[in-house]
Amino acid sequence: MAYRSADQVVHKAAWLYYTHGLRQDEVAQRLNISRASVALYLRRAREAGIVNISTSTHLFRSHMMARRLEEAFGLDTVWVTERGELVPDPVAEIPTLAASVFLEMVKNGDRVGVAWGHTVYAIADTMAYADRENVTVVELCGNLGSPYSYRPDQCTMEIARRLNANGLNFYAPLVLSTEALAIGLRDEPVIREQLNGIASCDLALFSVGTLAEDSHVIKCGALSVEELRAIKTMGGVGVIAGQVIDAEGAWLDCDYNRRIISADFDAIRSIPRRLMVVQEDEKLEPLLAAIKGRFFTHLVVTSRMAGRLLDHAGAREDIEASAAPIS
Amino acid sequence: MAYRSADQVVHKAAWLYYTHGLRQDEVAQRLNISRASVALYLRRAREAGIVNISTSTHLFRSHMMARRLEEAFGLDTVWVTERGELVPDPVAEIPTLAASVFLEMVKNGDRVGVAWGHTVYAIADTMAYADRENVTVVELCGNLGSPYSYRPDQCTMEIARRLNANGLNFYAPLVLSTEALAIGLRDEPVIREQLNGIASCDLALFSVGTLAEDSHVIKCGALSVEELRAIKTMGGVGVIAGQVIDAEGAWLDCDYNRRIISADFDAIRSIPRRLMVVQEDEKLEPLLAAIKGRFFTHLVVTSRMAGRLLDHAGAREDIEASAAPIS
DNA sequence: GGGACCAATTGACTTTTGTCAATGGTAATA
DNA sequence: TATTACCATTGACAAAAGTCAATTGGTCCC
Numbered sequence: 102m103a104y105r106s107a108d109q110v111v112h113k114a115a116w117l118y119y120t121h122g123l124r125q126d127e128v129a130q131r132l133n134i135s136r137a138s139v140a141l142y143l144r145r146a147r148e149a150g151i152v153n154i155s156t157s158t159h160l161f162r163s164h165m166m167a168r169r170l171e172e173a174f175g176l177d178t179v180w181v182t183e184r185g186e187l188v189p190d191p192v193a194e195i196p197t198l199a200a201s202v203f204l205e206m207v208k209n210g211d212r213v214g215v216a217w218g219h220t221v222y223a224i225a226d227t228m229a230y231a232d233r234e235n236v237t238v239v240e241l242c243g244n245l246g247s248p249y250s251y252r253p254d255q256c257t258m259e260i261a262r263r264l265n266a267n268g269l270n271f272y273a274p275l276v277l278s279t280e281a282l283a284i285g286l287r288d289e290p291v292i293r294e295q296l297n298g299i300a301s302c303d304l305a306l307f308s309v310g311t312l313a314e315d316s317h318v319i320k321c322g323a324l325s326v327e328e329l330r331a332i333k334t335m336g337g338v339g340v341i342a343g344q345v346i347d348a349e350g351a352w353l354d355c356d357y358n359r360r361i362i363s364a365d366f367d368a369i370r371s372i373p374r375r376l377m378v379v380q381e382d383e384k385l386e387p388l389l390a391a392i393k394g395r396f397f398t399h400l401v402v403t404s405r406m407a408g409r410l411l412d413h414a415g416a417r418e419d420i421e422a423s424a425a426p427i428s
Numbered sequence: 429m430a431y432r433s434a435d436q437v438v439h440k441a442a443w444l445y446y447t448h449g450l451r452q453d454e455v456a457q458r459l460n461i462s463r464a465s466v467a468l469y470l471r472r473a474r475e476a477g478i479v480n481i482s483t484s485t486h487l488f489r490s491h492m493m494a495r496r497l498e499e500a501f502g503l504d505t506v507w508v509t510e511r512g513e514l515v516p517d518p519v520a521e522i523p524t525l526a527a528s529v530f531l532e533m534v535k536n537g538d539r540v541g542v543a544w545g546h547t548v549y550a551i552a553d554t555m556a557y558a559d560r561e562n563v564t565v566v567e568l569c570g571n572l573g574s575p576y577s578y579r580p581d582q583c584t585m586e587i588a589r590r591l592n593a594n595g596l597n598f599y600a601p602l603v604l605s606t607e608a609l610a611i612g613l614r615d616e617p618v619i620r621e622q623l624n625g626i627a628s629c630d631l632a633l634f635s636v637g638t639l640a641e642d643s644h645v646i647k648c649g650a651l652s653v654e655e656l657r658a659i660k661t662m663g664g665v666g667v668i669a670g671q672v673i674d675a676e677g678a679w680l681d682c683d684y685n686r687r688i689i690s691a692d693f694d695a696i697r698s699i700p701r702r703l704m705v706v707q708e709d710e711k712l713e714p715l716l717a718a719i720k721g722r723f724f725t726h727l728v729v730t731s732r733m734a735g736r737l738l739d740h741a742g743a744r745e746d747i748e749a750s751a752a753p754i755s
Numbered sequence: 756g757g758g759a760c761c762a763a764t765t766g767a768c769t770t771t772t773g774t775c776a777a778t779g780g781t782a783a784t785a
Numbered sequence: 786t787a788t789t790a791c792c793a794t795t796g797a798c799a800a801a802a803g804t805c806a807a808t809t810g811g812t813c814c815c
Contacts, residue, residue, distance in 0.1 A: 109487070109490075112483075112484070112486065112487040113487065115483050115484075116483050116487060119481055119482075119483045120483045120524060120528060121520075121524065124800095124801070124802090125801070125802065126801080126802095134764075134765090135764065135765045135766080136765090136766095136801095136802085137764075137765055137766075137767095137803085137804085137805095138763080138764060138765075139802095140802060140803060140804085141763090141764085141803095143802095144803090146483075150484070151483065151484045151486070152481065152482070152483050152484070153480070153481070153482050153483075153484070154446055154479065154480070154481045155446075155479070155480045156439075156442050156443050156446045156447045156473075156478065156479050156480075157439070157442075157477070157478045157479070157480070157559050159439065159478070159559065160436070160439040160440065160443060163436075193448075197447060197448065201447060208535060232484050232486065451770095451771070451772090452771075452772065453771085453772095461794080461795090462794065462795045462796080463771095463772085463795090463796095464773085464774085464775095464794070464795055464796075464797095465793080465794060465795075466772095467772065467773060467774085468773095468774095468793090468794085470772095471773090
């Protein structure tokens, strides 16, 4: 990571204040600047990730349903957000938690695969800045045209920026007009390399998409409403990294899927830690499919969704809400 | 990690305050408690490691000498503390920095080997609390009798406590009266197991000791002044995990070393990341020996010591102090 | 050299946070 | 049941941090 020399003072102020525990006026005195400047520098240090303030996400793992989901579906770790009015902004709660969880999971030197969508973008947006080293963020799928706000490359780049990582974009569209073109493009060295690099990721972050008529794939123009209907009759229930899956979580053999430039499902599954984040209640069906397809190992969901998942696992008893007090 | 239910409120307050950015009075309102309580809870959250505030240690790596030391001695990473009067407490600076560096290095699931001594204890003492998971802290060497303040097991346990890790102590003395007894004891299953477990550590933390007459090994009674003198004439220059090394960093074949219960040097060297921390100026000679013995991969030192090391590497130019501005 | 522009810095003020003695509640004990 | 001891909690005050308009200092261009 490159440092401008101006950062030196900022860094020094942060060190004295946060690590040594001096007061702002003491720091000001030592560095021969005004206290107001110290306050300014400290803010910058926080914003630049020179100082990291993180809250443990244990709270959300101690939720009773989190444990039961882990057991029911053989997941590694599950985080469940609280229901209720305590939360300042219920909409932001999932991305906020997911961002914290994700930051906890990213280690120096990691290669991180990132998918796209509303949820992923919201996570990128709330995520704190951090000064990781040697982190690479790669796109899991091809790109979309510009008149859309949650472009895959934007997700990748924003996350890379916040982690001080370098971002690798796919230089290809997500969806092509013909299968032949897609096949040809996948064999282009630049694209091939990017596709091959996915399996060597240490960590992945994604959400699952629905196949509703107001869903992502429609809004971004990847799929027309007619195609969508056809795909649904063929058994499609959700979208992973731009590709349609059926109720069993398997790749759907349809024209659309064959025209896609995106991560191979086996490549995704070979990434050791895969974080799935789901905000919307409507994603139950796709999420169940994603579980069957073993697409993820870590999960962040609302307590409502957690409840429904447990219903479907047939494993839900009637004890509701509230965290499990453990010894 | 076990949670008392009282922690729930503390945790929730910390989440709302630090992650959501609410003010204390807003948090108080949401949780139906007084603002004063919120302030109290937040303090507890920080002290318990539920909230982590860490400052990047990049500042100390950008020191020009840090880079040159890495190059001159083939080290992984070197941190150099600033000289000068800016620092609130020059004595505390090394342990403070070392504690930050060490915390940055410990990852969930790690097995960490810890040696003993004044320096290690000081590090344990300044180190912030953190809520790591599945971390194990193991002692690198046997123990000393009680009337001594920096006992190896105390170092281990204190560090374990701060990391929410579990600490494994050596159930053996560091030094025995006869070689025969030491050999016998090393073959005891409990001890054997502990010794074998050292090579499987992911990270080690230690300092190097001197062989001066006011040094550690003397004060703690491990060695008499007569023995010490004998050892010095045999070529001993320093102490690593209780064992004497010569100027080349090799195990010294002497009676004392044969009576020791401690980590095998090859086992130590097989730990991938080994953090050496040196405070005292007098440790130049032992430190040079430790370098030759390839005992560590990461180093925290004062700029003064850094300068002397570079002198000995014959690689030092006359540009002094001040950090290197990079691009 | 003068002036225009921009960013960094600061003093003065406001808001937020930290602290602590006083209060109230609870569990153990006589 | 009364008594004691012990925390957790709080209100009120003091201390510290945040903010912003005004000022300074620098750089670039004419």
